[in-house]
Amino acid sequence: MDLNQYLSMFLDEANDHLQALNEHMMELENQPEDVSIVQVIFRSAHTLKGMSATMGFEDLASLTHEMENVLDLVRNNQLAMDGFIFDTLFKSLDALEGMVSDIANGGDGKADVSAIVKSLQSIVSGDHKKQEQVAAIEAEVVTEQNTDERLDEFQRSIIEQSVEAGMTAAYINITLREDCVLKAARAYMVFQALGEMGEVVKTSPPAHDIEQEKFDKGFSIFYVTTESEEQVRKAVANVSEVEQVELQVLTLEVLKDWNARIEEVQAGKSEVAATAATAGTATAEGTDATAKQAAKATDGQAAKNAGAAAQAKPSQNRTIRVDIERLDVLMNLISEMLIDRVRLEEIASEVKKSELTETVEHLVRVSGDLQSIVLKLRMVPIDVVFNRFPRMVRDLAKTLDKKVDFVISGADTELDRTVIDEIGDPLVHLLRNSLDHGVESIAERRATGKPETGTVQLRAYQSGNHVFIEIEDDGKGINRDIVLNKAIKNNVVTPEKAATMTDEQVYQLLFASGFSTAEVVSDISGRGVGLDVVKSKISALGGHVVVNSKLGQGTTFVVQLPLTLSILSAMLFRLGDEKYAIPLTSIVETGLVQRENIRRVHGGIRMIDYRDSVIPLLSLSALFECPSYSDFDEEEVEIIIIRKGDRIAALAVDDFIGQNEIVLKPLGNYLKSVPGVSGATILGDGQVALIVDPNALLK
Structure with missing residues (x-):
């Protein structure tokens, strides 16, 4: 039977089950004594195992089976959940997600999960704390065994000849930082720096393993050069994220018994490996015995469950999956x-x-x-986006050693799929900022009289033709003075402008690209990291973001998004002989203004009075360089008032055509140099009308 036709369905359902497993694991971590949650987790894992086995993905089925063994003991009150068990199960879910992702990308879904399987088996045997120690020893031994630092005759001959020729030969041991993400890239930079000064004779591990990141956080190099020892050390140390450089000069005397000393070290490691292997075998035997005993204990319960399932009536599935x-x-x-x-x-x-x-x-x-x-x-x-955040918040809070209560509301709010696909990354940035730099550490919260556990709230709700997403924390808030000082220092604003800015205008400075530096991360609580990307992404979706903050009490980011991007209700108007459209969602009102009420201020900017304030009046004909019948020559000028957040402006037009529903068509690379145009639409008479982008005009 050809199973490829079922692959798409398998991937969809596997992802659904993995998401459900993550959500219920998070729930169980908060209520570890609730066996009913374990029952739900067990059923999802069991279904995923059956699906995987049917499709022939044995690694997926095997790992899920090991998870089942643990969950079976928990649901039958034979095992109590603890931190190690939760961490191991979460690692198992991460591995399963990686396998499913590999299958989706055309792979075979295979992965080396032997370490996770051993941890799961040790949990079943009740010996997981001992196994944890054994695993650490094994990991160290495996790393050392994969690192062969002996020299063969050819390599040794090259180094000896180089030394005799007066060159510097060195053994360099390089350690990368613990938090280094792209280890292979950093190793490449080290090789590039050394390659400009000399020749690499050998690497340990081999170069192809280093390229594939098959090493821990360190690697070693045998190297010959005409430069000095100090210059070599400096060249390596200058590479970013290199934590330590150990360099040993290789003289002829050192090379003479190099291999003998390496073999002596390897012999000592072998004894450790043998000890670890013995302990692992004993644990495996215990695991088998315990697993058999657990299987006998649950046979009766399985029979009862089967009988209950036979009596249950199948529910009718009222949904279908559509590509x-x-x-x-x-x-x-x-x-x-x-x-x-x-x-x-x-x-x-x-x-x-x-x-x-x-x-x-x-x-x-x-x-x-x-x-x-x-x-x-x-x-x-929007819960298809929100449901991945609890796990992210849980892991990040644990990494930061903070206590965080994450509250989600309004996850049933709906958005167009186009918007859903794009909004995930900006929300990740905002949540990470709230967790990392908004919520204080436990010690800081104690010192200010706050509860040890901080709160981060993620809310979504619909209002009119917009959806609002709010991320609120009860952390330290944003210091207005620090933000302004940094903005002035980075030449984002002038001191004169800074003195007249409102709080909202100050907070918007955080979205300037000039704030995305490491220095700002420490000085302004990191609020600048990635926020310029957040704003550009949200603006591209036709939305905007507002920041509210109270120093010492917390910060709220409010993201406003349109419900859909494909079909819009718009106001059509004319400029000369050309027709334009502007989304109704951006229009406050339309009206007329007398020519004598239009004032010019310094710089030639036109201003008009509007509801106890003064707002700018923009000439679209001048902006788009198109002929206009009036262009402020008539006694009365027709205007459209537009708003973006707290910014308001008026647009001068020649004539109103009326409201209509239009289809947004992207322009691709056309008119990219013209600001204020987001696309085009085809009208009923066949004419093409450009769609004005109010967000761009109000920047």
Whole structure:
């Protein structure tokens, strides 16, 4: 039987089960005595095991089976959860996610999970604390065994000849920092630096293993050069994330008995390996015995569960999975039909025949309902993004040694799939900032009289045609003065401008790219890390972000996003002979302004009075370099008031056409140099109208 046709379904369901396992594991960690949660976890793991075995992914099935053994003991009250068990199960889930991801990318889903399996088996045997120590010894031994620092005759001959020729020969042991992420890249930089000064004779581990990051945090190099020992040491130490450089000059005397000394060290390691292997065998035997005993104990319970399942009536599945590409095709067809519908309405109004008018009106109603259904099909609950955050928060809080209560609300709020696909990364940045630099350490919270456990809240809700996402922490807040001082130092604002800025304007400075430096991370509580990326991504989605903060009490990031990006309600207007559209969601109101009420201030900027304030009046005809009939020459100027956050401005137009639903079409590389244009639409008469981007105009 060809299983490839079921691969897509397997991947979807496997990801669903893995997400459910992560969520319920998080729940169980908060309520470790609740056996009902363990039952749910066990069922998901059991289903995933069966699916994997059926599809032939044996590594997935094998690892899930080992997890089942642990969960079976817990659900039958034969084992109590502890920190080691939780960490091991979470590592197992990470490994399973990696395997499923590999399968999705065309791989075979195989992975070396022997260390995790041993930990799971040691939990079943009740000897996991001893096994933890054994695993550490084994890891050290394996690392040492994979590192052969002996020289063969050819390598030794090269080094000896180099020494005799007056060159410097050295054995360099390099240790990278513990938090180094791209180890292979750092090793490459070391080789590049040394390659400019001499020749690498040998590496340990071998170079191909280093390229694939098959080493711990250190590696060694046999090296010959005409430069001095100090210059070599300096060249290596200058590479970023190199923690330590140990250099031993190789003289002819040292080379003489080099291999003998290495073999002596390896012999000592072998004894340790033998001890570790013996302990591991004993543990494995204990594991087998305990597993058999546990199997006997649960046979009766399994029979009861099978009987109960036989009596249960299967529930009807009322959902189906649809390929995303099919929804995109359907959306494009609806968009084209919408354009033709508008054209038919115009023809019907010109012809003025009752039969045609009635038919078109019915078509408008039906197509409107169809459009509404298709848009709803594309709407996805935001929990598909939110549900990955509890695990991330849990791991990050543990790494930072902080206590954090993470609260999610409004996860059932729906957004267009296009927006859902893009919003995840910005929210990750904002959450990491709240955890890492918003919530204080336990000691700091004690000193300020706060509870040891900080709170981070993630909320989503819909209002009108927008969805709002709020990330709120009860941490230290943002220090306005520090932000302004740093902004002035980085030439982001002038001292004169800084003196007149509101708190909201100051907080917006955090999104400037100039704040994304390591220095700012320490001086401004790290609020600048990645926030420029956050703002650009959210702006690209047609949204914006607002910051509210109280020093010592906490910070709230409010992200506003449009419900959908494909079909928009827009106001159509003219500039000269050209038609333009602007989304209704950005419009506050439309109106008229008398020419004598338009004032010019320094720099030639036009300003008008608006509701007890003064706002700028922008000339779109000047911005787009298109001819205009009025351009402030008429007695009355038609204007559109637009808003983005707390920024308001007025746009001068020639004439209003009316409201309409338009289909947003991207322009690709066309008109990239023209600011304030987000796309185009085809109108009912076949003309193309550019869509104005208010966010760009209000920057």
